[in-house]
Amino acid sequence: MATTTIRVDAQTHERLRRISAETGWQIIAVVRLATDALERQRFVERVNADVEALAADAERARSHLAEAEATHVTDGVA
Numbered sequence: 570m571a572t573t574t575i576r577v578d579a580q581t582h583e584r585l586r587r588i589s590a591e592t593g594w595q596i597i598a599v600v601r602l603a604t605d606a607l608e609r610q611r612f613v614e615r616v617n618a619d620v621e622a623l624a625a626d627a628e629r630a631r632s633h634l635a636e637a638e639a640t641h642v643t644d645g646v647a
Contacts, residue, residue: 572597 577585589596623630 575600 585596585599588594588599592599594602623633
């Protein structure tokens with residue numbers, strides 16, 4: 570896998586180094602996992618915002634539920 574250099578402040582580097590030492594993971598793995606976690610967190614935040622927006626609009630919510638019901642496909646599992 571190709572790599573590149575990123576700049577972080579000294580405090581962040583020390584935190585990454587400490588986590589690396591505690592876990593036995595390379596710093597690149599710590600950064601990768603932190604990035605993955607942030608992406609998942611942001612995805613959940615966007616979904617939550619979309620659900621809140623849908624819940625705030627009763628007509629849109631009814632339309633969404635009607636469409637979901639109309640296009641529902643059973644998987645044969647009871």
